[in-house]
Amino acid sequence: MWKALHAIIWLAAIAGPLAEVEARVSRRQVRHRSPPHLGLDKYMSYEDIMQYLEQLSRVYSDRLELHDVGRTFEKRELRIAKISNGIEPSRKKVIFMDAALHAREWTTPITALYVIHQLVVESRENAYLLANTDWIILPLANPDGYEYSRNTNYWWRNTRTPNTNNCYGTNLNRNFGLGWGEGLPIFRDPCNENYAGTGPFSEVEARVVRDIMHKLVDEKVGFMYLSLHTANRSIFYPWVNEPSPIHNNHEHEEIAQYAAQKILWSTGTIIKPSQGYKYGGRIGGTSVDYAFYMGFPLSFVFEMSGMGKNGVEYRFYPPEQYIRPLVQESWIGIEAMVKKAIEKYPSSRPLHIPVNHKDAVNAAPSNRGFFGNIYEKFTSIFD
Ligand SMILES: [Zn+2]
Numbered sequence: 001m002w003k004a005l006h007a008i009i010w011l012a013a014i015a016g017p018l019a020e021v022e023a024r025v026s027r028r029q030v031r032h033r034s035p036p037h038l039g040l041d042k043y044m045s046y047e048d049i050m051q052y053l054e055q056l057s058r059v060y061s062d063r064l065e066l067h068d069v070g071r072t073f074e075k076r077e078l079r080i081a082k083i084s085n086g087i088e089p090s091r092k093k094v095i096f097m098d099a100a101l102h103a104r105e106w107t108t109p110i111t112a113l114y115v116i117h118q119l120v121v122e123s124r125e126n127a128y129l130l131a132n133t134d135w136i137i138l139p140l141a142n143p144d145g146y147e148y149s150r151n152t153n154y155w156w157r158n159t160r161t162p163n164t165n166n167c168y169g170t171n172l173n174r175n176f177g178l179g180w181g182e183g184l185p186i187f188r189d190p191c192n193e194n195y196a197g198t199g200p201f202s203e204v205e206a207r208v209v210r211d212i213m214h215k216l217v218d219e220k221v222g223f224m225y226l227s228l229h230t231a232n233r234s235i236f237y238p239w240v241n242e243p244s245p246i247h248n249n250h251e252h253e254e255i256a257q258y259a260a261q262k263i264l265w266s267t268g269t270i271i272k273p274s275q276g277y278k279y280g281g282r283i284g285g286t287s288v289d290y291a292f293y294m295g296f297p298l299s300f301v302f303e304m305s306g307m308g309k310n311g312v313e314y315r316f317y318p319p320e321q322y323i324r325p326l327v328q329e330s331w332i333g334i335e336a337m338v339k340k341a342i343e344k345y346p347s348s349r350p351l352h353i354p355v356n357h358k359d360a361v362n363a364a365p366s367n368r369g370f371f372g373n374i375y376e377k378f379t380s381i382f383d
Contacts, residue, residue, distance in 0.1 A: 103145025231306025
């Protein structure tokens with residue numbers, strides 16, 4: 001009896017100091033990790049991007065998982081990064097971000113890698129972005145087009161699947177299943193850079209993004225979709241294919257305005273928030289409309305700036321010395337959007353906002369019967 005009591009007192013005496021020692025050791029391990037270098041001073045190839053992700057995941061295997069979720073027409077990997085704070089395996093809401101659906105928008109994949117770096121390596125400063133939120137990031141959504149743009153024709157925007165008339169490629173941001181093909185006649189022209197494809201989700205790249213969205217919405221954790229583009233200096237939100245506002249238009253506007261203010265104060269760049277339709281008229285088949293329609297309560301396109309510090313508008317290909325400031329400016333905007341979004345959606349607020357039926361009907365009158373079919377094709381992408 002006395003022996004047992006003695007043991008309990010002894011355990012209590014050492015448990016506290018031991019826990020402190022363990023915490024110190026784990027803090028030291030975190031500090032001593034050597035992440036791969038992410039240079040923001042040159043554009044990165046598909047190989048560079050894949051290699052960086054692999055190296056980073058080896059060093060931070062507790063925070064970063066990589067999954068290859070599809071292969072392109074030219075057999076390149078579509079690779080996602082799943083990022084968490086590595087502490088609790090509990091069900092958290094998820095932010096889904098993609099970059100470079102449009103091949104020539106070269107600063108977007110490197111910005112996505114910088115976001116991954118901020119979340120994984122600079123995890124102490126950014127702990128609040130992962131406290132109740134996990135992230136899934138597809139940093140290079142159109143690797144075939146991206147490599148073709150880098151090596152052959154830098155204006156290239158689309159995938160590299162062959163079309164009729166000896167023409168190639170589909171515009172991935174016209175290939176989604178909501179309002180597919182609606183808008184302009186050029187969306188049906190297989191030789192135009194706005195070509196929407198042979199049908200909704202004809203492209204594997206769009207199907208991969210779709211399947212991630214479905215998975216997250218089905219699990220009721222899909223929180224915010226964010227697609228990176230250049231170089232309109234805008235933040236767009238749904239609908240793009242419909243003039244009427246979405247039911248939480250005010251929330252989208254507030255989040256976008258907050259990010260635009262942060263960027264203005266930091267760098268002086270003017271970013272214009274807008275409903276997509278109001279900016280560019282009706283465009284069917286966009287990913288931002290599709291995500292919102294499927295059940296993400298928040299859905300944005302961030303059209304990052306392509307302007308150099310010298311005031312010259314370079315659009316898609318800023319000279320390499322301007323990559324760093326543009327990527328860092330974009331991070332300010334992304335962080336601000338997510339900060340405000342997290343504020344508006346505390347854990348107590350249910351994520352799954354039922355889509356306003358009237359909006360949905362207006363948004364997709366010609367595609368109502370289509371959604372049954374895509375669910376049949378849906379296969380799980382996570383193991
Ligand atoms: Zn774009």
